[in-house]
């Protein structure tokens with residue numbers, strides 16, 4: 001008749017059952033901690049990665065955008081940032097970020113009211129300067145440099161307003 005084995009019996013490879021269980025529990029703990037830490041890392045790293053991508057883009061060319069009708073606007077992305085190009089009735093151009101400075105909603109140009117509006121909380125911006133004129137936005141929209149050519153409109157980051 002064979003004798004029952006205890007929990008610390010050596011296996012053929014020289015690892016006790018207790019050592020194996022400790023390693024298994026430790027490994028599971030590491031996997032669990034990594035599973036919890038990864039979303040936190042993504043949450044923290046995301047704005048940093050986004051900012052790095054943003055700063056890498058210094059210029060965007062919008063082909064054929066010179067044909068944009070006066071009094072209208074065109075949404076585009078500057079890097080990953082929603083932005084807008086406005087061709088004013090007087091023939092001048094403005095390019096601005098379209099990210100509300102209040103809580104980050106995307107703003108839109110309202111042609112009929114000649115204003116930039118944020119539907120989230122009613123913020124209003126001046127379409128020529130990007131200045132915050134009413135509602136909760138605390139700061140103006142950032143402006144880009146605009147150069148109109150025969151092939152398109154070149155939007156570039158302002159030197160003084162990076």
Ligand code: FES
Nearest residue numbers: 100102118121123
């Ligand atoms: S997010 Fe634009 S007004 Fe609040």
